[in-house]
Amino acid sequence: MEKVDYILRADYLLTMEGDLSVINDGAVAVTGSNIADVGTFADISEKYTSEKISSGKNRVIFPGLINTHTHAAMVYFRGLADDMPLQEWLEKHIWPAEGKWMTGEFVDNAVGLAAVEMLKAGVTTYADQYFYQNIAAEKLVKIGMRGVLGAGVIDFPFTGYAQSVDDYFINAENLINAWKDSELISPCIAPHATYTCSPDNYKRANELSEKYNVPIHTHLAETQFEVAECQKRYGKTPVEHLESIGLLTERLFAAHCVWLTDNEIELLSKRSVGVSHCIESNLKLASGFAPVSKMLNAGVTVALGTDGAASNNDLSILGEMSTAAKVHKAVSMDPTVVDCRTSLLMATKNGAEIIGLGEKTGSIKPGKKADLVIADIDKPHLNPVYDIYSHITYCMRPSDIETVMVNGKILVDNRKLTTVDEAEILDIARQWQEKIKDQ
Template identity: 35%
Template sequence: MTADTIIAADIRINARWLIPVEPLGVVLENQAVLILGNRLEAIVPQAEADTHFRARETIDLPHHVIVPGLINMHGHAAMSLFRGMADDLPLMTWLNNHIWPAEGAFVSERFIADGTQLAMAEMLRTGTTCFSDMYFFPEVAAQMARDTGMRAQVCFPLMEMPTPWGSGPDEYLAKGRDLIDQWRDDPYIRIAIGPHAPYTVNDSTFRRAVAIQHETGAALQVHLHETASEVSEAESQSGQRPIARMENLGVLGRNTQCVHMTALNDQDLAMVRGSGAHVVHCPESNLKLASGFCPVQKLRDAGTNVTIGTDGAASNNDLDLFGEMSTAAMLAKAVAGDAAALSAHDALAMATINGARALGRENELGSLVAGKQADLVAVDLSDPFLQPVYDPASHLVYSNHGRQVSHSWIAGVPQVQEGRLTRIDVPDLMLRVREWHDRIVAAKMN
């Protein structure tokens, strides 16, 4: 670049701090982010931007830290409409006696549309720009995300029993295969295969899912080792731990995302590491349902890519990924017995670049590097309860909550500006949410 070179940009964002995530552990000060179209054109000191760049729009954020858009690697978006409906119960009681009956009574295309939009509003408002969803009517969730301009991995559900979406594995696999073709090469939406869990999917169905995975390149996400009782019951019934069964069936691999992963022994850890599978840690849901503790530091020490997810709002009960990072970091320290385990920068990486790696999109998403997609969020650190600021990364993980997010962009398109959602009609959404609340309450009273 010569002294008189002028480069055009669409948006210039001046920020007090910037955490690029790559390289890990770096905090930059007084940087300018230049966006051209849907990509990051450059990240340079503000003085350099003054000299070499001209932008159509300039946004000054003098008390903010900019980070990559967060990636929520596991959830059931439309279950936001069940938030707080059945709390303080063990996992199987919660599922069998409350959630599955409610799903049978209420889940429909309209339920998925409204519940997914409610979840997206919360996620966008708290810094998430890409999410993974595993729920019924995935075609509706995918379209809702695409219409909003939010990135999503949408996992079509797969289990042996009938559901509101279909009669069984044959129908689920046929519909899912069509969805993979329909959304192939879309820059926002990826369709993945979502076998629910080893205890709801038989060997034959897993093999068919793996065959589709190999044929299409789609990712596969599965709940695995969610509780100690799941593991012990599998051992008593088949003589195999669920992870060993998944390995024997060819489920584990570099394009597989294993959700929850509590109750792991050394053999389990070795199998996961050897397969190259990714782990999705959902600390708050696991704590609330007393499901167990994922040994995050052991997995990381073994070289496994560990990401983070909120799970659904019916078992969390929020979708704030900043809060999830805080819980993950503190829980990892307690489980490892090491206060240095899972630093603030490591937790931020779990919610950004590690998620991008699990999606196979690390060259596009997950860090603030020139040439990548312009998915980023700005967090306001000016509030008195965030003062003084010695280390913005520490504040993001240990002091902040997602409502301090003031701005976000996905592919350079503003999604949150001055704390307001730009592409979701919140008053209209709240009317629809209230209708669902009244219907669900009326049904419980009858």
């Protein structure tokens, strides 16, 4: 009998590998930061022993959820400006608020709140695009959460963070060098969008990404405004424009991709560009409906993202799964699209693949990192159970998440954070609220 750190047992175990079949009365053996083995509880308990064996009754285990596009620090702008179009929202509210408030201390505090919100909702990894990512990285390591942190690049200086465009690249290279060997943090570079980044800055970002083999995280084809602006500047759509400057590679993952032609979908598939679908942000800003079912049919790897909390307004991937699964059925007048298995795949395995962590996380498989979630299904809205996948997509809420493990460490234990003081984080958020509301 081999001794392991944990044997996590559940009535239902979803590995998100192979044919996606459910392991009834399943168990995961965890040793150190890794998944040692997975199977039925009977098989696992024949081979392994542990001092920590979870009971598993009325529980389901699935891989930690992955939020592939957010701006975590924007949680402090949650509900600051709602019910208006993207450009007005950005230019009149979000950018001025960021200009006034965003400092290293702001990012440190806000990322704490975002991480707590995501962990309690079963999100074990997020991919971010923002500034002061060194500070975000320190915070995540302290908490124990996984992050793919993209150093933002825009064409204009940002007081306190980048006095010139060169500073964005210096900061990005410093971030990459500081964190490239980290267990939890994967640094990357994040040119904002075609309307805020010149072709030269995109190319510089691409060179840096190639030099260090790190992903590029950008916004792409989010609104009709963006497409029109790109046509005006370059005579091309955003996808054609990025293709013409060599950005469309397997290292790129792009948020939104709402306004795509059929040819552009084929091109994204051919170039192995990953897509982060942010349905709730697109709905709230009335940006449009991304052609998700067409992209999936064309072989594009589509994952899910919340975008920042200022345009969502929460960071729940369970919420994105449910919304995406329903909206695309209505949009395509086809109830078979984005079925409940596909939605969980998008939220787990596909997510890990597009952000460059496919070998490390996204499914429950021996050798991968132990990033997983146990949900309590002993609830009225989760009974009876005929198909557990259906419940996770259509019925489960963040408050059903009971235990969250990242890298073999339990960060949420019976709904309580183990590495941070949630009350203190909420208190700090309210102190910022008092300052920001009077801006």
